[in-house]
Amino acid sequence: MRLANFINGTFVPPRANAYLDDVEPATGEVLAHVPDSDSQDVDDAVRAAKAAFPAWAAMHAEQRSRLLLKLAELIEQNLDELAQLESRDNGKSVSLARRLDIPRAVANFRFFATAILHHASEAHIADGHALNYTLRQPIGIAGLISPWNLPLYLLSWKIAPALACGNTCVAKPSELTPLTAQRLAELSLDAGIPPGVLNIVHGYGAKAGAALCEHPDVPLISFTGGTVTGAKVAATAAPKFKKLSLELGGKNPNLIFADADLDEAVSTSIRSSFWNQGEICLCGSRIFVERSIYDAFLERFVAATKQLRIGDPADPQTDVGALISAAHLEKVTGYLRLAEEEGGTIVTGGKRVDRPGFFLEPAVITGLGCDCRVLQEEIFGPVVTITPFDAEDDAIAFANSTRYGLSATVWTRDLQRAHRVAAKLDAGTIWINCWLLRDLRVPFGGVKDSGVGREGGVDSLHFFTEPKNICVKLS
Numbered sequence: 386m387r388l389a390n391f392i393n394g395t396f397v398p399p400r401a402n403a404y405l406d407d408v409e410p411a412t413g414e415v416l417a418h419v420p421d422s423d424s425q426d427v428d429d430a431v432r433a434a435k436a437a438f439p440a441w442a443a444m445h446a447e448q449r450s451r452l453l454l455k456l457a458e459l460i461e462q463n464l465d466e467l468a469q470l471e472s473r474d475n476g477k478s479v480s481l482a483r484r485l486d487i488p489r490a491v492a493n494f495r496f497f498a499t500a501i502l503h504h505a506s507e508a509h510i511a512d513g514h515a516l517n518y519t520l521r522q523p524i525g526i527a528g529l530i531s532p533w534n535l536p537l538y539l540l541s542w543k544i545a546p547a548l549a550c551g552n553t554c555v556a557k558p559s560e561l562t563p564l565t566a567q568r569l570a571e572l573s574l575d576a577g578i579p580p581g582v583l584n585i586v587h588g589y590g591a592k593a594g595a596a597l598c599e600h601p602d603v604p605l606i607s608f609t610g611g612t613v614t615g616a617k618v619a620a621t622a623a624p625k626f627k628k629l630s631l632e633l634g635g636k637n638p639n640l641i642f643a644d645a646d647l648d649e650a651v652s653t654s655i656r657s658s659f660w661n662q663g664e665i666c667l668c669g670s671r672i673f674v675e676r677s678i679y680d681a682f683l684e685r686f687v688a689a690t691k692q693l694r695i696g697d698p699a700d701p702q703t704d705v706g707a708l709i710s711a712a713h714l715e716k717v718t719g720y721l722r723l724a725e726e727e728g729g730t731i732v733t734g735g736k737r738v739d740r741p742g743f744f745l746e747p748a749v750i751t752g753l754g755c756d757c758r759v760l761q762e763e764i765f766g767p768v769v770t771i772t773p774f775d776a777e778d779d780a781i782a783f784a785n786s787t788r789y790g791l792s793a794t795v796w797t798r799d800l801q802r803a804h805r806v807a808a809k810l811d812a813g814t815i816w817i818n819c820w821l822l823r824d825l826r827v828p829f830g831g832v833k834d835s836g837v838g839r840e841g842g843v844d845s846l847h848f849f850t851e852p853k854n855i856c857v858k859l860s
């Protein structure tokens with residue numbers, strides 16, 4: 386299969402006619418050839434987006450909303466096909482793609498298509514002598530860059546609000562998972578989204594992604610990806626004074642107090658550790674357990690880990706599929722070796738599965754302190770550490786001991802403690818007795834090295850519009 390860029394409503398080959406391989410994680414075989422786009426392709430896409438902007442921005446919000454709702458409906462109608470594409474491209478189990486990725490992409494389009502109809506802006510009367518009101522206008526061409534772990538979901542998280550607010554966009558999906566983006570482009574045509582409103586340019590980040598960040602006609606960049614890449618994006622975009630949102634890496638703590646519902650804590654922690662092979666930025670990769678229940682938790686957690694079914698992502702019974710790439714598998718197994726060098730014990734898992742593709746048994750590590758690199762650096766795989774703590778203050782200190790601050794989970798039946806601890810954790814999202822419940826109205830993002838800015842709900846509507854204050858003299 387040979388993919389194409391989607392520019393001005395048509396599928397076009399890259400100008401340089403260069404392609405890169407899209408490798409299927411479950412087989413290691415080439416699945417598709419992806420445009421290896423360069424700055425010329427990005428420039429073409431930006432020009433198309435620029436030409437489409439005035440009409441799209443001027444279109445009544447209700448009409449934009451109708452088109453985006455139609456797109457949501459088409460994604461929903463093609464859910465099975467999209468889930469299969471996502472699973473083949475990413476290595477995730479098809480049942481997870483069916484349950485999580487694709488329905489959440491539908492939800493993103495529905496949410497922002499309707500949110501824009503209810504978006505009010507502020508007005509203030511200054512002591513009866515002046516009226517100030519805020520006019521929120523679309524900004525122009527949004528540059529949207531997304532990673533491979535939740536491909537369609539994270540792309541739609543950016544495209545939906547950008548378009549709902551009246552911007553046009555150039556999206557650059559991950560070069561590792563381009564397939565559902567290509568299908569989204571086709572569906573956008575069926576939905577009647579005008580040419581040039583949504584443009585998709587495939588290719589490497591350092592080439593096509595960087596060209597998008599550098600482009601003088603792209604005034605805002607919404608980026609989701611790793612922290613190191615985020616720093617590069619910021620270094621490019623900041624001196625050009627672009628509006629910037631960075632959703633970056635995590636090393637999320639999962640605090641389990643002795644009074645927690647142990648059954649729930651174990652079963653949800655299994656999901657929060659190993660769903661999507663641990664390749665979700667919100668996965669809880671560091672579990673801290675109060676010492677009095679540490680042994681009981683560990684025993685049950687390890688037993689549940691051993692029950693996970695690893696294998697063919699296309700099999701609906703599979704829990705854990707393949708890691709995204711050979712390079713990523715090498716990185717993750719490197720951390721397993723490091724864990725042993727640092728004095729840890731791999732209690733279960735951590736072995737490569739004897740089959741083609743990039744499979745790794747989910748691994749549980751004990752015996753490491755918070756200063757170890759394994760507890761400091763983002764591994765982004767099916768690897769979790771379990772460490773005991775003695776007191777609430779220790780749990781908070783352990784949780785906050787990394788440079789990251791994306792999310793955290795707290796397990797306790799003590800309501801006061803739940804709120805007290807949550808307020809002290811360095812994280813943009815804190816789940817209490819649950820994980821990954823999402824309400825699209827809430828602000829989403831990280832603190833410290835996990836990102837800058839917030840998206841979600843009104844924060845996305847604010848990010849993708851420029852506020853103007855209009856002051857009218859009344860008397």
Ligand code: NAD
Pocket residue numbers: 530531532533534535539557558559560588589590591592593594595598609610611612614615617618632633634635665666763765791831835836
């Ligand atoms: P990555 O940073 O390697 O790539 C992300 C995207 O950026 C890709 O499309 C890539 O091509 C592009 N890119 C790479 N170099 C670039 C450059 N110099 N300029 C512009 N674009 C460039 O990340 P990844 O490996 O695809 O994804 C995994 C990372 O994403 C993890 O760190 C994970 O925690 C993070 N992530 C964060 C969130 C969040 O919401 N905070 C969500 C999902 C994933």
